[in-house]
Amino acid sequence: MSDIDSPTIESAAGNAANSTASNTTAADSPTGRLLGAADIRRIAADAGISPTKKFGQNFVIDPGTVRRIVREADVTADTHVLEVGPGLGSLTLAILETGARMTAVEIDPPVAERLPRTITEFMPQAVSRFAVVNRDALTVTPGNLPDFNDDASFTLVANLPYNVATPIILTLLERFANLDSFVVMVQKEVADRLAAKPGSKIYGTPSVKLAWYGTAERAGTIGRNVFWPAPNVDSALVRFTRTRKPSADAAKAAAEESLRVTTFRLIDAAFGQRRKTLHAALKHEVPASVFDNAGIDATRRGETLTIDEFTALARALEAQKAANTAEATA
Known part of the structure; x- marks a missing residue:
């Protein structure tokens, strides 16, 4: 049975004892610090991780970009966050920096295994607010991801794998009635389609199906130079708010x-x-x-x-x- 079929859930706290990384880098500020380009490359080299096209991996290397995404999502210490495709932890740390609780869903086993060590090294005070699930996001349900079952609402904040971004969004909205909002970074063309209105050339199936659940809008563009490796396409942010609530009856x-x-x-x-x-x-x-x-x-x-x-x-x-x-x- 594959790792995806048998997901593991790990907390950073549970892996702290096994981490050989120094915590001195986290002492730069009371809340730790975010990852830069050198950190990303070091972590990848230490863990033997290389970005793969199979999983659509392009890791964000700019702290300003991930803070911008978190700000656009209005994440606070009271927010419960789902992140899909955390990669090496750039956006993850920016989410945790706010004091929020979060669970990350990562399909790549070595990446999922390494992530708790990164939290321990760069933001040790956040380890109790973080968990990672090694699973394909398209297989996630309230049954196998119970972290959010008791929430009246939660939010999705993610740099989504570009090749499966739309299916992931629509699947999560269908399965989690309490997923009330999201801010995601996707390929610019995908962002345009998700936010398109009737009558435009790019208005299509994703536009209408997303509109079933609520309202979407573009929330800015992202340059290629903030990624490693740099993608061959431009990126953009999409902000969504759920307006259709399921009946309690x-x-x-x-x-x-x-x-x-x-x-x-x-x-x-x-x-x-x-x-x-x-x-x-x-x-x-x-x-x-x-x-x-x-x-x-x-x-x-x-x-x-x-x-x-x-x-x-x-x-x-x-x-x-x-x-x-x-x-x-x-």
């Missing part, structure tokens, strides 16, 4: 989830044939009468519809199916 929550599944299916079909009209793209999904019932012009293209319009179409479709079922059983 089990029946209503189940109905809402059914509506989400139907809505997302229509979104996938509409953008799967982006240049076609809704009538053509959804001909196997939506009868003509449903468009009329939803008040949607079937000659429009999917790229012009808001999430509310897609939801109205899905609701009308479910109502039509329910009516057909009732008629058939009458």
Whole structure:
């Protein structure tokens, strides 16, 4: 069984005794210090870690950048933070610097194993507020990541692997109803799509599905020179706030989830044939009468519809199916 199938959870405190790193670097200030380029390269060399394209690893080497991300996310000592893809700990330390509690999810076993030692060396007073889970973020659930189950809300702050950023965001929002906000660094083109509005050329499936959960906006760009190794693409920050809250009533929550599944299916079909009209793209999904019932012009293209319009179409479709079922059983 792989490391991903059998995740390990480690605290920095539990690894302090095994760390051979000196704590003198943390004495520079009462709260420790952040990683610079020389620190990143030393840690990587000591641990035998090389950035890999497989995991989309580009490590941030600029303290100002990680502090900016944390500031954009409004992280304070009262915040509970999830970080995905912590790498060698640049952003992790900036999060802990605020006094926040956090759990990092890291897919790469050697990187996950090394991270607690870095916290112990650079910010020893934060070891009790930190844990790392060796797991693929796409497999994370409230069952195997229980740290956040008792929270009314928590936030995601991350430099996401660019090749899987959108699936990670949508998966976490679907599985964790109490994930209320995030600030993530992603490829600039991905950031543009996530924050795109109806009618623009880059508005698509990620834009509409993210809008189901809440509102997203661009929060600035990041230069390539703050990474090691420097990526071949530009980066940007996306800030998100959740506005759709699940119902506490089990029946209503189940109905809402059914509506989400139907809505997302229509979104996938509409953008799967982006240049076609809704009538053509959804001909196997939506009868003509449903468009009329939803008040949607079937000659429009999917790229012009808001999430509310897609939801109205899905609701009308479910109502039509329910009516057909009732008629058939009458």
